[in-house]
Amino acid sequence: MKSFFDKTGKMALGSRLRMLTARFTDDATEIYKLYDLPLSPKWFPVLFILIEDTEKTITEIAEEIGHSQPSVTKIIKEMAAAGLVASNLKSADKRTNVVKLSEKGQQLSEKLKVQLVDVEAAVETLTSEARHNLWEAIAEWEFLLDHKSLLRRVNEEKKLRESKDVRIVEYEAKYQSAFKALNEEWISTYFTMEAADYKALDNPKTYILDRGGKIFVALYKDEPVGVCALIKMDDPDYDFEMAKMAVSPKAQGKNIGWLLGNAIVKATKELGGKKLYLESNTLLKPAISLYHKLGFKKVVSRATPYARANIQMELVLDN
Amino acid sequence: MKSFFDKTGKMALGSRLRMLTARFTDDATEIYKLYDLPLSPKWFPVLFILIEDTEKTITEIAEEIGHSQPSVTKIIKEMAAAGLVASNLKSADKRTNVVKLSEKGQQLSEKLKVQLVDVEAAVETLTSEARHNLWEAIAEWEFLLDHKSLLRRVNEEKKLRESKDVRIVEYEAKYQSAFKALNEEWISTYFTMEAADYKALDNPKTYILDRGGKIFVALYKDEPVGVCALIKMDDPDYDFEMAKMAVSPKAQGKNIGWLLGNAIVKATKELGGKKLYLESNTLLKPAISLYHKLGFKKVVSRATPYARANIQMELVLDN
DNA sequence: TCTAATTACATAACTGGTTATGCAAATATA
DNA sequence: TATATTTGCATAACCAGTTATGTAATTAGA
Numbered sequence: 001m002k003s004f005f006d007k008t009g010k011m012a013l014g015s016r017l018r019m020l021t022a023r024f025t026d027d028a029t030e031i032y033k034l035y036d037l038p039l040s041p042k043w044f045p046v047l048f049i050l051i052e053d054t055e056k057t058i059t060e061i062a063e064e065i066g067h068s069q070p071s072v073t074k075i076i077k078e079m080a081a082a083g084l085v086a087s088n089l090k091s092a093d094k095r096t097n098v099v100k101l102s103e104k105g106q107q108l109s110e111k112l113k114v115q116l117v118d119v120e121a122a123v124e125t126l127t128s129e130a131r132h133n134l135w136e137a138i139a140e141w142e143f144l145l146d147h148k149s150l151l152r153r154v155n156e157e158k159k160l161r162e163s164k165d166v167r168i169v170e171y172e173a174k175y176q177s178a179f180k181a182l183n184e185e186w187i188s189t190y191f192t193m194e195a196a197d198y199k200a201l202d203n204p205k206t207y208i209l210d211r212g213g214k215i216f217v218a219l220y221k222d223e224p225v226g227v228c229a230l231i232k233m234d235d236p237d238y239d240f241e242m243a244k245m246a247v248s249p250k251a252q253g254k255n256i257g258w259l260l261g262n263a264i265v266k267a268t269k270e271l272g273g274k275k276l277y278l279e280s281n282t283l284l285k286p287a288i289s290l291y292h293k294l295g296f297k298k299v300v301s302r303a304t305p306y307a308r309a310n311i312q313m314e315l316v317l318d319n
Numbered sequence: 320m321k322s323f324f325d326k327t328g329k330m331a332l333g334s335r336l337r338m339l340t341a342r343f344t345d346d347a348t349e350i351y352k353l354y355d356l357p358l359s360p361k362w363f364p365v366l367f368i369l370i371e372d373t374e375k376t377i378t379e380i381a382e383e384i385g386h387s388q389p390s391v392t393k394i395i396k397e398m399a400a401a402g403l404v405a406s407n408l409k410s411a412d413k414r415t416n417v418v419k420l421s422e423k424g425q426q427l428s429e430k431l432k433v434q435l436v437d438v439e440a441a442v443e444t445l446t447s448e449a450r451h452n453l454w455e456a457i458a459e460w461e462f463l464l465d466h467k468s469l470l471r472r473v474n475e476e477k478k479l480r481e482s483k484d485v486r487i488v489e490y491e492a493k494y495q496s497a498f499k500a501l502n503e504e505w506i507s508t509y510f511t512m513e514a515a516d517y518k519a520l521d522n523p524k525t526y527i528l529d530r531g532g533k534i535f536v537a538l539y540k541d542e543p544v545g546v547c548a549l550i551k552m553d554d555p556d557y558d559f560e561m562a563k564m565a566v567s568p569k570a571q572g573k574n575i576g577w578l579l580g581n582a583i584v585k586a587t588k589e590l591g592g593k594k595l596y597l598e599s600n601t602l603l604k605p606a607i608s609l610y611h612k613l614g615f616k617k618v619v620s621r622a623t624p625y626a627r628a629n630i631q632m633e634l635v636l637d638n
Numbered sequence: 639t640c641t642a643a644t645t646a647c648a649t650a651a652c653t654g655g656t657t658a659t660g661c662a663a664a665t666a667t668a
Numbered sequence: 669t670a671t672a673t674t675t676g677c678a679t680a681a682c683c684a685g686t687t688a689t690g691t692a693a694t695t696a697g698a
Contacts, residue, residue, distance in 0.1 A: 004383055008367050010442035010454060011435050014343035015364055018685085019385060020457055021340055024333035025654090027469040034474060042654060045334055048327050059676060064323055066338060071655060073678060095663045095676045115473075116330050118480060122472035123329035129463055132456035135329060138339055140449045150346040153441035154434075155353060161437060337655085344684090361684060378646060390685060392648060414646045414693045 035115040037108060038082065046075050050085065050101045051109045057096040084108060162254040168263045171204065171215035178224035179204055179215065182246035190283060191308040200244060216263045218256045225251035228260040230267055239273035261294045268317060275316055279309035354434040356427060357401065365394050369404065369420045370428045376415040403427060481573045487582045490523065490534035497543035498523055498534065501565035509602060510627040519563060535582045537575045544570035547579040549586050558592035580613045587636060594635055598628035
């Protein structure tokens with residue numbers, strides 16, 4: 001068994017924990033027998049709460065011990081059948097089921113305290129024999145996972161790894177079809193293609209590059225999965241417009257938008273631009289949030305050839 | 320939740336482990352989704368084994384991953400339904416169900432490897448953030464519990480604590496009824512009371528004390544629960560006989576036999592005895608093993624007034 | 639060599655939890 | 669103040685494992 005987990009690595013942490021848990025719960029049953037306590041180990045958390053604070057409702061107990069409410073309902077039912085608790089006590093709120101220990105339950109809990117002392121001592125001995133403190137380790141991991149779940153941590157690792165496979169390159173003629181297709185994909189999903197779209201997407205060289213603009217392509221494992229254009233503007237207020245940003249849905253979650261955006265900002269600076277402009281639609285939540293992350297701020301309306309534009313943003317470059 | 324476990328103490332280690340386990344397995348489901356792997360997390364151990372060694376029987380897999388055989392049977396059934404494994408492959412032994420990954424299963428396992436790397440990295444990061452190493456702690460506790468189970472450890476604590484409530488005192492007239500009752504209890508359970516029994520048990524003063532012997536009584540919480548006599552012998556080979564040892568079944572597991580035996584040995588020395596003798600019956604396994612623990616060795620037969628005696632032992636005192 | 643014991647596995651039933659759901663009581667709101 | 673929403677809890681159904689049990693195939697033994 002040990003060797004199995006050595007082979008699997010940390011991926012099997014859940015499995016390994018489950019097995020260790022099983023050892024404890026199996027032994028718990030025997031330990032209760034040893035002390036001649038007619039208790040089911042699973043009653044322990046509920047019993048413990050009722051020893052501490054005499055009267056409690058089902059939901060209160062569930063919250064305190066971290067179980068679901070139906071779990072506590074079941075446990076209380078079993079304990080009531082064993083004569084350890086009195087439930088459905090009269091209370092102002094008739095929905096609640098107020099529970100407290102019966103006489104028998106109190107007597108039993110006195111005997112339980114003796115057992116608790118021995119178990120505590122046994123675990124303490126175990127802890128002193130071990131170099132690694134399991135109890136403290138659990139507490140610490142609970143804290144760390146509260147702060148950031150394993151899912152989020154894995155997701156971050158995934159993005160990190162995948163972004164290493166993403167390269168941002170300058171536009172070449174061979175990417176023209178990808179440039180058009182990627183844009184057409186999202187535009188026609190949310191809106192409809194307009195005349196201005198066709199002009200730029202069909203003739204990027206004439207309409208973007210030759211006029212002093214740039215286009216960047218994001219390659220994931222050498223396949224184009226994202227594009228973005230930097231278009232020279234003929235406007236006293238702005239030097240360049242960031243436009244035609246598109247990322248394939250298949251390549252989502254790889255930070256590609258962020259990498260393209262950064263490439264655009266860097267290129268603007270290299271070309272001596274001071275202010276970057278963009279148009280978008282508030283329907284595109286992830287895009288808007290990306291623009292904010294890149295430092296863009298909303299600006300007041302301005303004439304636009306696109307029907308779908310309902311928000312305009314700018315980024316003032318400080319160097 | 321944390322505060323709940325702070326209050327309960329180590330007794331709730333099982334509960335706490337179960338909850339931490341739940342966090343991992345819940346997140347595992349989401350992680351598989353993130354990688355677009357149509358796998359159930361519970362398949363992982365089986366899948367892992369099949370990636371390592373192509374062909375395996377159900378029982379082999381169960382042993383390697385530490386699950387029960389029916390658990391593996393169920394998992395294989397599910398994986399077969401999902402088209403990941405081919406089961407019931409032809410084999411010499413027709414009882415066995417030989418299983419291997421299908422083409423689809425192999426493709427999926429390739430994708431799984433990518434995920435494994437990310438999870439490993441995420442857990443590694445977690446470990447580096449933590450002061451206590453959970454993975455190592457689990458491995459160590461598994462080892463320590465293999466060596467001595469929690470049940471045994473708790474039992475030892477219990478005996479230790481209870482033996483503190485046991486006092487060995489010298490016989491007084493008020494213990495005569497206990498002396499008789501405790502002996503009568505076990506003798507009549509396994510054998511029948513003999514004439515020699517009644518003589519000694521009814522008149523301990525005349526037959527034991529007045530002849531230079533001693534009787535010790537073990538009190539548990541001031542109740543007599545064990546007795547043992549040291550009887551002066553009229554024999555060139557032996558000075559004293561240890562006899563009439565009896566411990567109440569209710570007080571078993573408190574080391575009382577051992578404590579009484581030690582009291583007898585100590586008294587023999589104080590009285591200047593060099594050799595201690597006893598008679599017993601091999602039916603009484605725990606008693607014989609106690610005598611061995613006290614240092615008694617078997618000796619060859621010798622005349623005895625007791626029909627039930629079928630083993631004789633002696634202890635030579637060295638000081 | 640024939641029978642008895644063992645082995646491999648499928649199935650059923652149980653365990654200690656969970657989520658989903660519905661109903662009655664209490665509270666909030668128009 | 670009537671209605672909508674929320675709350676507390678019981679019940680049902682599910683989940684990932686377990687133990688118990690029955691059956692067919694194999695192996696051991698008299």
